[in-house]
Amino acid sequence: MATIFKKIQMFENITKLTSRQFLQFSVRNYRHRRALMYVPGSDERKINKIASLNADCVALDCEDGVALNKKDEARDIIRKKLEHIIPTANGDIGVRVNSIESGLCEKDLEVCLSGTHLPHTVLLPKVENSDHLKWFSDRINKFIKTDQKVNLIIYIESAKAFINLSDICKTAFTLSECNKFTPTSLVFGSDDFCASIGATRTEDSTEILYARQKLVLCAKAFHLQAIDMVYIKYKDLEGLKRQCEEGMRMGYTGKQVIHPNQIETVQESFLPALATVEWAKGLLDAFEEHQATGKGAFNYRGSMIDMPTMKQAKNIIDIVKPVKKKST
Amino acid sequence: MATIFKKIQMFENITKLTSRQFLQFSVRNYRHRRALMYVPGSDERKINKIASLNADCVALDCEDGVALNKKDEARDIIRKKLEHIIPTANGDIGVRVNSIESGLCEKDLEVCLSGTHLPHTVLLPKVENSDHLKWFSDRINKFIKTDQKVNLIIYIESAKAFINLSDICKTAFTLSECNKFTPTSLVFGSDDFCASIGATRTEDSTEILYARQKLVLCAKAFHLQAIDMVYIKYKDLEGLKRQCEEGMRMGYTGKQVIHPNQIETVQESFLPALATVEWAKGLLDAFEEHQATGKGAFNYRGSMIDMPTMKQAKNIIDIVKPVKKKST
Amino acid sequence: MATIFKKIQMFENITKLTSRQFLQFSVRNYRHRRALMYVPGSDERKINKIASLNADCVALDCEDGVALNKKDEARDIIRKKLEHIIPTANGDIGVRVNSIESGLCEKDLEVCLSGTHLPHTVLLPKVENSDHLKWFSDRINKFIKTDQKVNLIIYIESAKAFINLSDICKTAFTLSECNKFTPTSLVFGSDDFCASIGATRTEDSTEILYARQKLVLCAKAFHLQAIDMVYIKYKDLEGLKRQCEEGMRMGYTGKQVIHPNQIETVQESFLPALATVEWAKGLLDAFEEHQATGKGAFNYRGSMIDMPTMKQAKNIIDIVKPVKKKST
Numbered sequence: 006m007a008t009i010f011k012k013i014q015m016f017e018n019i020t021k022l023t024s025r026q027f028l029q030f031s032v033r034n035y036r037h038r039r040a041l042m043y044v045p046g047s048d049e050r051k052i053n054k055i056a057s058l059n060a061d062c063v064a065l066d067c068e069d070g071v072a073l074n075k076k077d078e079a080r081d082i083i084r085k086k087l088e089h090i091i092p093t094a095n096g097d098i099g100v101r102v103n104s105i106e107s108g109l110c111e112k113d114l115e116v117c118l119s120g121t122h123l124p125h126t127v128l129l130p131k132v133e134n135s136d137h138l139k140w141f142s143d144r145i146n147k148f149i150k151t152d153q154k155v156n157l158i159i160y161i162e163s164a165k166a167f168i169n170l171s172d173i174c175k176t177a178f179t180l181s182e183c184n185k186f187t188p189t190s191l192v193f194g195s196d197d198f199c200a201s202i203g204a205t206r207t208e209d210s211t212e213i214l215y216a217r218q219k220l221v222l223c224a225k226a227f228h229l230q231a232i233d234m235v236y237i238k239y240k241d242l243e244g245l246k247r248q249c250e251e252g253m254r255m256g257y258t259g260k261q262v263i264h265p266n267q268i269e270t271v272q273e274s275f276l277p278a279l280a281t282v283e284w285a286k287g288l289l290d291a292f293e294e295h296q297a298t299g300k301g302a303f304n305y306r307g308s309m310i311d312m313p314t315m316k317q318a319k320n321i322i323d324i325v326k327p328v329k330k331k332s333t
Numbered sequence: 334m335a336t337i338f339k340k341i342q343m344f345e346n347i348t349k350l351t352s353r354q355f356l357q358f359s360v361r362n363y364r365h366r367r368a369l370m371y372v373p374g375s376d377e378r379k380i381n382k383i384a385s386l387n388a389d390c391v392a393l394d395c396e397d398g399v400a401l402n403k404k405d406e407a408r409d410i411i412r413k414k415l416e417h418i419i420p421t422a423n424g425d426i427g428v429r430v431n432s433i434e435s436g437l438c439e440k441d442l443e444v445c446l447s448g449t450h451l452p453h454t455v456l457l458p459k460v461e462n463s464d465h466l467k468w469f470s471d472r473i474n475k476f477i478k479t480d481q482k483v484n485l486i487i488y489i490e491s492a493k494a495f496i497n498l499s500d501i502c503k504t505a506f507t508l509s510e511c512n513k514f515t516p517t518s519l520v521f522g523s524d525d526f527c528a529s530i531g532a533t534r535t536e537d538s539t540e541i542l543y544a545r546q547k548l549v550l551c552a553k554a555f556h557l558q559a560i561d562m563v564y565i566k567y568k569d570l571e572g573l574k575r576q577c578e579e580g581m582r583m584g585y586t587g588k589q590v591i592h593p594n595q596i597e598t599v600q601e602s603f604l605p606a607l608a609t610v611e612w613a614k615g616l617l618d619a620f621e622e623h624q625a626t627g628k629g630a631f632n633y634r635g636s637m638i639d640m641p642t643m644k645q646a647k648n649i650i651d652i653v654k655p656v657k658k659k660s661t
Numbered sequence: 662m663a664t665i666f667k668k669i670q671m672f673e674n675i676t677k678l679t680s681r682q683f684l685q686f687s688v689r690n691y692r693h694r695r696a697l698m699y700v701p702g703s704d705e706r707k708i709n710k711i712a713s714l715n716a717d718c719v720a721l722d723c724e725d726g727v728a729l730n731k732k733d734e735a736r737d738i739i740r741k742k743l744e745h746i747i748p749t750a751n752g753d754i755g756v757r758v759n760s761i762e763s764g765l766c767e768k769d770l771e772v773c774l775s776g777t778h779l780p781h782t783v784l785l786p787k788v789e790n791s792d793h794l795k796w797f798s799d800r801i802n803k804f805i806k807t808d809q810k811v812n813l814i815i816y817i818e819s820a821k822a823f824i825n826l827s828d829i830c831k832t833a834f835t836l837s838e839c840n841k842f843t844p845t846s847l848v849f850g851s852d853d854f855c856a857s858i859g860a861t862r863t864e865d866s867t868e869i870l871y872a873r874q875k876l877v878l879c880a881k882a883f884h885l886q887a888i889d890m891v892y893i894k895y896k897d898l899e900g901l902k903r904q905c906e907e908g909m910r911m912g913y914t915g916k917q918v919i920h921p922n923q924i925e926t927v928q929e930s931f932l933p934a935l936a937t938v939e940w941a942k943g944l945l946d947a948f949e950e951h952q953a954t955g956k957g958a959f960n961y962r963g964s965m966i967d968m969p970t971m972k973q974a975k976n977i978i979d980i981v982k983p984v985k986k987k988s989t
Contacts, residue, residue, distance in 0.1 A: 069640040072624055164554035168499055171824055200644035202553040202584035205609075212582040215546030218871030225858040226820035237636045254868040256858035263637045281861075296728055308893045309919045312725040316856035397968040400952055492882035496827055528972035530881040530912035533937075540910040543874030565964045591965045 038062035038097060038190065039275035041158075041232055042262040045070040046079030046100070052086050055098075060268045061259070062097040064128050067113045068104070076109060080116035091122035099126030099158065105137050111144060118148040118155075126156035127186070130194065133165045135176035142180045149185045157186040158232070162194025163201040167216055174227040191224040192261065193217055195234030208244065210234075210251075221256040233257040239264035249274030277321045285318035292318075366390035366425060366518065367603035369486075369560055370590040373398040374407030374428075380414050383426075388596045389587070390425040392456050395441045396432070404437055408444035419450035427454030427486065433465050439472060446476040446483075454484035455514070458522065461493045463504035470508045477513045485514040486560070490522025491529040495544055502555040519552040520589065521545055523562030536572065538562075538579075549584040561585040567592035577602030605649045613646035620646075694718035694753060694846065695931035697814075697888055698918040701726040702735030702756075708742050711754075716924045717915070718753040720784050723769045724760070732765060736772035747778035755782030755814065761793050767800060774804040774811075782812035783842065786850065789821045791832035798836045805841045813842040814888070818850025819857040823872055830883040847880040848917065849873055851890030864900065866890075866907075877912040889913040895920035905930030933977045941974035948974075 042060040044051045046067050055063050065086070071079045083100055090098055100117045103109035110129075117124065129141055138159075145155065159177060161170060177188040195213060199205065204212050217234070224231035233252035236245045249260055249271055260271045277285070288305055292315050295303045303310055370388040372379045374395050383391050393414070399407045411428055418426055428445045431437035438457075445452065457469055466487075473483065487505065489498060505516040523541060527533065532540050545562070552559035561580035564573045577588055577599055588599045605613070616633055620643050623631045631638055698716040700707050702723050711719050721742070727735045739756055746754055756773045759765035766785075773780065785797055794815075801811065815833060817826060833844040851869060855861065860868050873890070880887035889908035892901045905916055905927055916927045933941070944961055948971050951959045959966055 072626075164550050164552075167550055168554045196642055197640070197644070199584075200642075200648060202549055203586065203648050204549075204584040205582045205645070207582060211542075212579075212584075213546075214867075215543060215871060216550060218869075221858055221860075222820050222823055222872060224820075226824045235637075237638075237642070239637055251868075254861045254863060256860040256868075258859065298728075309895055310893070312853070314852055314856075314893070316853065317861070320856060320859050400954075492878050492880075495878055496882045524970055524973070525968070528970075528976060530877055531914065531976050532877075532912040533910045533973070535910060539870075540907075540912075541874075543871060544878060563965075565966070565970070567965055 038230065038232065038259045040262045040268045040271040041192070041259055042265070042268060043070055043101065046083045047071045047075040049082055049086070052082065052090075054265075055090060056093070056095070058265055058268060059272075060096055060262065061272065062099060062126070064099045064101040064126075065117075065124070066101045067109070067117070068101050068130050070101075076103070076112075080113060083117050084120045087117070087120050087122050087124055091124070094125075097125045097156070099128050099156070100124045101128035101130065104131035105129075105140055106131060106133075114144050114148050118145075123149065123151075123153055123155055126158055126189070128158040128160065128192070130160040131162055131166070131197065132159045132173055133163055134169045135172050138173065138176045138180055142184045142186070145185050152185075154185050154187050156189045157181070158190040158192055159188060159229075160192045160194045160197075161220055162192075162197035164198075165201075167198075167219060170219065170223045171226075174223055174229065178227060188227075188229060190230040190232050190259075191220055192232045193220045193234050193257075196237070210248075217252075218255055225256060230259060231257045232259040232261060235261045235263055236267070237263065239267055242266070242270050245270050246274050277325060281321055282325055285321040288315065288318045289322070366558065366560065366587045368590045368596045368599040369520070369587055370593070370596060371398055371429065374411045375399045375403040377410055377414070380410065380418075382593075383418060384421070384423070386593055386596060387600075388424055388590065389600060390427060390454070392427045392429040392454075393445075393452070394429045395437070395445070396429050396458050398429075404431070404440075408441060411445050412448045415445070415448050415450050415452055419452070422453075425453045425484070427456050427484070428452045429456035429458065432459035433457075433468055434459060434461075442472050442476050446473075451477065451479075451481055451483055454486055454517070456486040456488065456520070458488040459490055459494070459525065460487045460501055461491055462497045463500050466501065466504045466508055470512045470514070473513050480513075482513045482515050484517045485509070486518045486520055487516060488520045488522045488525075489548055490520075490525035492526075493529075495526075495547060498547065498551045499554075502551055502557065506555060516555075516557060518558040518560050518587075519548055520560045521548045521562050521585075524565070538576075545580075546583055553584060558587060559585045560587040560589060563589045563591055564595070565591065567595055570594070570598050573598050574602050604653060609649055610653060613649040616643065616646045617650070694886065694888065694915040696918045696924045696927040697848070697915055698921070698924060699726055699757065702739045703727045703731040705738055705742070708738065708746075710921075711746060712749070712751070714921055714924060715928075716752055716918065717928065718755060718782070720755045720757040720782075721773075721780070722757045723765070723773070724757050724763075724786050726757075732759070732768075736769060739773050740776045743773070743776050743778050743780055747780070750781075753781045753812070755784050755812070756780045757784035757786065760787035761785075761796055762787060762789075770800050770804050774801075779805065779807075779809055779811055782814055782845070784814040784816065784848070786816040787818055787822070787853065788815045788829055789819055790825045791828050794829065794832045794836055798840045798842070801841050808841075810841045810843050812845045813837070814846040814848055815844060815885075816848045816850045816853075817876055818848075818853035820854075821857075823854075823875060826875065826879045827882075830879055830885065834883060844883075844885060846886040846888050846915075847876055848888045849876045849890050849913075852893070866904075873908075874911055881912060886915060887913045888915040888917060891917045891919055892923070893919065895923055898922070898926050901926050902930050933981060937977055938981060941977040944971065944974045945978070 038061045040060045041062045041064060042058060043064050043066045044055060046065045052065065065083045067076065067079050067083070087098070100113070102113035102117070114127070127145070132138065141157075149155070157177065159173065161167065166173065174188075181187050193216070195206070195217070198216055199213065206212070210217065221231040236248050238244055245267055252260060253275060259275060262268055262271055288310065291303070291305050292310070366389045368388045369390045369392060370386060371392050371394045372383060374393045380393065393411045395404065395407050395411070415426070428441070430441035430445070442455070455473070460466065469485075477483070485505065487501065489495065494501065502516075509515050521544070523534070523545070526544055527541065534540070538545065549559040564576050566572055573595055580588060581603060587603060590596055590599055616638065619631070619633050620638070694717045696716045697718045697720060698714060699720050699722045700711060702721045708721065721739045723732065723735050723739070743754070756769070758769035758773070770783070783801070788794065797813075805811070813833065815829065817823065822829065830844075837843050849872070851862070851873070854872060855869065862868070866873065877887040892904050894900055901923055908916060909931060915931060918924055918927055944966065947959070947961050948966070
C-alpha cells in the first residue's frame with residue numbers, strides 16, 4: 006500500500022506535465038484495463054462482491070467459468086444483476102459470452118443484452134476469422150434495441166486465429182463503423198492457445214513467445230489494448246508480479262485475473278515503477294530544455310537520447326495519467 | 334529402458350480413459366512420427382538395417398545425404414528396396430526427393446514411384462511457394478499409376494518459405510482434395526534456414542526462435558504435425574534430450590534424426606513424462622467429477638483449472654494413445 | 662587492434678578459396694555496411710570528421726538528430742558538403758531524410774538531391790505501407806535530374822510497418838525496376854518501435870525478439886541486408902559487443918551507430934571470429950575432399966555435416982571477402 010501511496014503522490018506532480026504541448030496528443034480511444042477479472046455468471050454471491058473488488062474491468066462469465074448445465078441460469082442472473090451494477094459501476098463491466106462455434110453465443114447475447122442497462126463491453130472468445138466478426142456484428146445489431154454501442158474485446162486463442170490476426174483486426178474496424186460495437190482490446194488466451202498447438206507452459210513462457218509478442222504488435226498496429234495471459238497459480242503473488250512485468254515490457258497494458266487476490270498485484274504492476282516515472286519525467290524536462298537550444302540528439306544520464314526514447318517516456322506518462330484522473 | 338517399461342505400464346491404465354465421452358474426438362489425420370530418421374538411398378548396407386532401427390519413420394534419402402555423382406544409383410536402390418521394405422514395415426517409410434529447384438526431383442519421383450509398392454510418404458525439401466506444390470501435384474499424379482495416395486511431408490527451410498508459409502499450407506490442402514497426395518507434416522529445416530538468413534546456431538537456438546515457433550503455429554492451424562530440427566552433435570544424447578523437450582514444449586511432436594543412436598532418445602523424449610501423464614489423467618478424472626456438480630472453474634493441485642487446461646491434458650493423453658496401440 | 666590484424670592476415674589465406682567452384686555464386690547485390698553511423702546534418706564540425714571515422718556507411722541526418730528549428734540549415738549544409746565528400750568517399754555516404762508523414766521529407770529530398778553529386782544512398786525513416794514507397798518513388802524521379810539511381814535503406818519502426826513488412830519489400834522491388842532507386846537494406850528502428858507498441862527495452866531485448874527476428878527473415882527473403890538496432894549506452898563497449906554478436910547470430914550483418922567510439926567495436930564484431938572463419942575454411946576444405954569420394958553426409962569435428970551446414974560456412978566466407986578487398 007505504501008508503494009501505491011507513493012505512486013499516487015507522484016502523479017500529483019505529473020499533472021503539471023499536462024500543459025506541455027508535446028503531451029497534447031489525442032488520448033487513445035481505449036479504456037485502460039489493467040486487471041480483467043472473471044466472475045462466474047452463475048454465482049450470485051461472487052457477483053454481489055464486484056463493487057468491493059475495485060478491479061478496472063470485470064467480466065461476468067457465461068463461458069469457461071460456467072458449467073454446461075448452468076448456462077441458462079448464468080444468463081438470467083447476469084441480466085438481472087446488470088440492472089444494479091451498471092448504474093453505479095466504477096470500472097468497466099463486461100459479459101463474456103460463449104464462443105460462436107459453441108452454439109451458445111446467440112442465446113447469451115439475446116438474454117444479456119435484453120435488460121434496461123447494457124454491459125459496457127462484450128468479450129467474445131475464440132474468434133478465429135473475419136466471418137466470426139460478421140456473425141457477431143449481425144447479432145449485436147439485432148439484440149441492441151437502442152443506438153448505444155458496446156465495446157468489443159476479442160479473444161485470440163488458437164493457431165488459426167493467429168494466422169488470421171491482421172484480417173480479424175481489420176474486419177473489426179471496418180464493421181464497427183456502421184454497427185453497434187467498438188473494438189477496444191485483444192486478449193491473449195494462452196491456455197486455449199497452448200491446447201490448440203499442443204504446447205506446454207513453463208514459468209517463463211518462452212515456448213509461446215512468438216504468439217505472445219505477435220499479439221501485442223498486431224493490437225498496437227490497430228490501436229487496440231493488448232491484455233496478457235492468465236497466471237493460474239493464484240497463490241503465488243511473486244510469480245504473478247514477475248509475469249505482469251514481463252508482459253508490460255512487451256507492451257501489454259493489462260492482464261486477465263482469475264482470483265480476487267490477484268487484482269491488487271496486477272493493477273499495481275501495470276503502473277510504471279516510481280523510478281521509471283521519475284526517469285520519464287526528467288527526460289521530458291531535459292528534452293524540452295534541450296530542444297530549445299537547437300541541438301537534436303542529446304545525452305541524458307549517460308545515454309544518447311533522441312525522439313524515439315522521448316516517445317517512450319511519453320508513453321509512460323500516458324499510462325499514469327488516467328490513473329491520476331481516477332484518484333481525484 | 335526401465336523408464337520406457339514404466340511408461341508402457343502406464344498406458345495400460347490409460348486405455349481405461351477411452352470410454353469417456355470427452356476423449357471421443359476424432360483422431361487427427363496424421364501419423365505420429367516421433368523420430369524421422371534419414372538413411373542415404375545410396376547405402377544398401379544401412380537400408381538393410383532399417384527394420385532393426387525401430388524408428389517411427391524412416392526417409393530413404395535422395396537429397397543431402399547422397400553425393401551428386403550417386404543420385405542415379407540411389408534412386409535404383411530405393412526402388413528395389415521398397416519392394417521388400419513396404420510389405421513388412423512397422424513404421425512409416427518415405428522417400429526424400431531432391432528439391433524442385435535442383436532439377437533432380439522429377440527423375441527421383443519417376444524412379445522411386447515406379448515399383449509395385451509405393452513409399453507411404455514423399456518428403457519434399459525446400460518448398461518455397463505454392464507453385465512448387467502445383468508442380469509436385471502434377472508430377473505425383475503422372476507417376477502414380479493407381480488410385481493410391483502418398484503422404485506429403487513439406488520442408489520449410491528458407492526465409493522465402495516462411496514468408497509464404499500460410500499460402501503453402503492452404504495450397505497443399507486445396508490441391509490434395511483431388512490429387513494423389515495428403516499433406517501430413519511440416520519439417521523445420523533449421524540448418525538450411527540458418528544458411529538462408531545467415532544465422533549462426535547456438536545450443537539454445539534463441540536466434541531462430543521466431544521461425545521455429547512460427548512453423549509450429551502454422552502447422553497446427555492446418556492440422557499438420559510439426560517436426561523439429563536436427564541436433565547435429567549426434568554423440569551428445571543429453572543435449573539431444575534437452576532440445577527434444579524444448580521442441581515438445583513449443584508443440585513439436587517429432588524430430589529429425591541423423592544417426593541411429595539418436596532414435597531411442599528422441600522417441601522416449603516425445604512421450605510425455607510419467608508425471609505429466611499422471612497429472613493429465615488425474616485432471617481429467619477430477620474435471621469429470623467436478624463437471625457433474627455444476628461448477629465451472631475449479632482448483633486442482635493449487636491451480637485454477639478451466640476448459641483450456643483440460644484440453645491440454647487431453648492432448649497429452651492423445652500422444653500416448655497411439656503408442657499404446659503399437660505396443661499391444 | 663591485434664585481433665583485427667590477425668583477422669586481416671587470415672583473409673590473406675582465405676583469398677585462396679576464391680578459385681573454388683562452390684564459391685563462384687554471384688555476390689549479393691547489397692553493399693556490406695557493418696556500421697551505419699549518424700552525423701547530424703546541422704553540425705559542420707562533425708561532418709568534416711567523416712573521413713577520419715572510417716565507417717562503412719555514414720548517414721548525414723535530417724531527421725531525429727536535427728532539431729525542428731535547424732532543418733533548413735541542415736539541408737543546406739548537407740548539399741554543400743556532399744560536393745566534397747562524395748568524390749573522395751571510402752564508404753557509403755547517405756542522407757537520412759525526415760519521414761513522409763512529418764511533412765518535411767519532400768523539401769529534404771529536393772535540397773539534398775539538387776547538387777552535382779548525389780549521395781550514394783537515401784535512408785527513409787518510418788515507412789509504414791506501400792503507399793509511402795509510391796510517394797517516395799514519385800519524388801525521387803522528380804528530384805534526380807540524371808539517369809543515376811540511389812540506394813534506398815528502409816526503416817521499419819512501428820507496429821503498422823511490421824504488419825505490412827512483406828508488402829513493403831515487394832513494392833520496393835517492383836517500383837525499383839523502372840524508377841531511380843534500388844532497395845538495399847532494412848533497418849530495425851527499435852526505439853521508435855518500442856515507443857509504438859509501448860514496450861520497455863531491457864539489456865537482452867527479449868521483449869522485442871519477435872520483431873527483431875521477423876525483420877531479418879523478411880529482409881533475407883527479399884535479398885536485403887538487415888541492419889540491427891542502436892545500442893544507446895555509448896560508453897559501454899562490452900555491452901555493445903555483446904549486442905552486436907547477438908544480432909549477428911540472428912542474421913544481421915550491420916548495426917546503427919550513434920557515437921564514433923562505437924564504430925570500431927561494431928565493425929570488428931561484424932567480422933566473423935577467427936575461430937569461426939577457420940572452422941568454415943576447414944569445413945569447406947573437408948567437404949570438397951569428401952564430395953569427391955561420393956559419400957553425402959559426413960562427420961567434421963564430431964558433428965554430422967551436410968549441404969546446409971556447408972552453406973553456412975560459405976556465408977561466413979562471403980562476409981570476410983569484401984573486407985579483404987578493402988584491405989588490399
